[in-house]
Amino acid sequence: MPTRRSVLEILTAGGALGAVGCASPAGPDPAAAWRNPGAGERDPRRWALAHAILAPNPHNRQPWLVDLPGTDEIMFYADTTRLLPATDPPNRQITMGCGAFLELLDLAARQRGLRADMTIWPEGEPQPVLDGRPVARVRLVADPSVKADPLFSQILKRHTNRAEYDLKAPPSAEDLTRVTRAAAAPLIAGSVADATGLARLVDIGARGFAREMTTPAAAMESAKLTRIGRAEIAQHRDGISLQGPFLEGMAAIGLLSREAMADPDSFATKSAIDMWAKSIRATPAFVWLKGPDNSRATQIASGRAYARMHLTATALGLSMQPWSMTLQEFPEMAALYRETQDALGASPEAPLQMLVRIGRAKAAEAAPRRGLDQHIRT
Numbered sequence: 252m253p254t255r256r257s258v259l260e261i262l263t264a265g266g267a268l269g270a271v272g273c274a275s276p277a278g279p280d281p282a283a284a285w286r287n288p289g290a291g292e293r294d295p296r297r298w299a300l301a302h303a304i305l306a307p308n309p310h311n312r313q314p315w316l317v318d319l320p321g322t323d324e325i326m327f328y329a330d331t332t333r334l335l336p337a338t339d340p341p342n343r344q345i346t347m348g349c350g351a352f353l354e355l356l357d358l359a360a361r362q363r364g365l366r367a368d369m370t371i372w373p374e375g376e377p378q379p380v381l382d383g384r385p386v387a388r389v390r391l392v393a394d395p396s397v398k399a400d401p402l403f404s405q406i407l408k409r410h411t412n413r414a415e416y417d418l419k420a421p422p423s424a425e426d427l428t429r430v431t432r433a434a435a436a437p438l439i440a441g442s443v444a445d446a447t448g449l450a451r452l453v454d455i456g457a458r459g460f461a462r463e464m465t466t467p468a469a470a471m472e473s474a475k476l477t478r479i480g481r482a483e484i485a486q487h488r489d490g491i492s493l494q495g496p497f498l499e500g501m502a503a504i505g506l507l508s509r510e511a512m513a514d515p516d517s518f519a520t521k522s523a524i525d526m527w528a529k530s531i532r533a534t535p536a537f538v539w540l541k542g543p544d545n546s547r548a549t550q551i552a553s554g555r556a557y558a559r560m561h562l563t564a565t566a567l568g569l570s571m572q573p574w575s576m577t578l579q580e581f582p583e584m585a586a587l588y589r590e591t592q593d594a595l596g597a598s599p600e601a602p603l604q605m606l607v608r609i610g611r612a613k614a615a616e617a618a619p620r621r622g623l624d625q626h627i628r629t
């Protein structure tokens with residue numbers, strides 16, 4: 252029987268979370284969308300959308316649906332079958348994932364000399380949860396004055412990196428400023444790299460992960476979205492991927508299963524809490540993002556800004572991982588939610604939209620994508 256410590260070492264050393272290898276004998280290639288996206292597409296909308304689906308998004312739900320009316324229009328909807336009701340009851344994080352999608356769409360359009368005219372929430376902001384109304388109406392218009400954005404070239408290199416970061420090579424103050432400047436007004440972004448501030452966020456963050464894992468509905472939601480081993484990853488191409496010989500061996504002998512992950516007292520849950528506490532301790536800096544309010548428009552703008560921050564970090568050779576547990580709005584997290592807002596001068600009326608680890612680490616691999624056709628409504 253492996254000890255918790257050995258599980259921990261292997262998980263963190265192997266980078267077994269979240270990434271997928273290039274080839275899978277078990278079904279469709281989960282990383283295919285990352286290779287030459289849009290190749291052969293004649294419709295520039297499809298070419299741009301093939302890039303947009305590479306956006307960061309919570310739990311890799313890929314909650315994006317589009318209609319393609321006429322020749323130049325995209326009607327973009329949140330896929331309300333792909334929400335996270337337990338951990339994201341107001342759909343704030345899902346909305347941010349929609350914002351990130353729009354940012355990558357815009358970068359890709361610019362790359363083709365197209366201006367993406369976007370009307371956000373053309374039929375009004377859905378509250379208190381998302382509904383069937385569109386997130387955005389987008390028109391792609393040829394415009395010689397449109398400039399390509401250098402961040403486009405980072406789209407295929409950007410991956411969420413859950414590894415331990417190098418505490419001996421922290422990001423420079425200048426790099427942190429470049430990353431936070433990627434968020435445009437009225438959003439505000441900042442960084443924390445001083446010992447006291449870091450210790451406070453690491454402590455809150457570790458407690459947040461443990462709280463999530465020991466809250467049955469939240470743990471069950473993540474467990475259901477966990478894909479264990481190549482066959483499940485290839486079948487679903489979304490969610491949280493766990494793979495590698497060790498993990499698949501653990502799964503084969505029953506130590507790692509969705510049931511075990513949803514059980515607060517299991518070996519799998521305790522190992523995960525240890526492992527994530529270890530990785531958050533290996534954090535040389537955090538960046539954060541907030542807006543003037545918590546409207547849906549601000550959430551979309553925040554998703555767009557986060558995508559730009561992560562692409563900027565990628566260009567600087569830095570890795571990022573959102574640490575969202577204590578920004579989640581389910582009752583069992585309420586005290587830690589308040590503690591996090593207080594720590595960074597935010598409030599529930601104008602809350603933090605993102606809290607993210609940043610540092611240097613071995614490159615992470617691509618997370619699965621379901622492929623463009625899964626997002627186009629017939």
Ligand SMILES: Cc1cc2nc3c(=O)[nH]c(=O)nc-3n(C[C@H](O)[C@H](O)[C@H](O)COP(=O)(O)O)c2cc1C
Pocket residue numbers: 269305306307308309310311344345347348351409410411412413490572573574575576617618
């Ligand atoms: C709003 C939001 C919240 C997220 N929260 C977390 C988080 O708490 N922990 C984490 O490891 N990744 C988090 N992520 C990253 C996603 O899991 C990641 O984007 C997704 O799995 C796809 O992987 P990729 O970014 O490598 O393409 C978050 C992303 C977004 C947009």
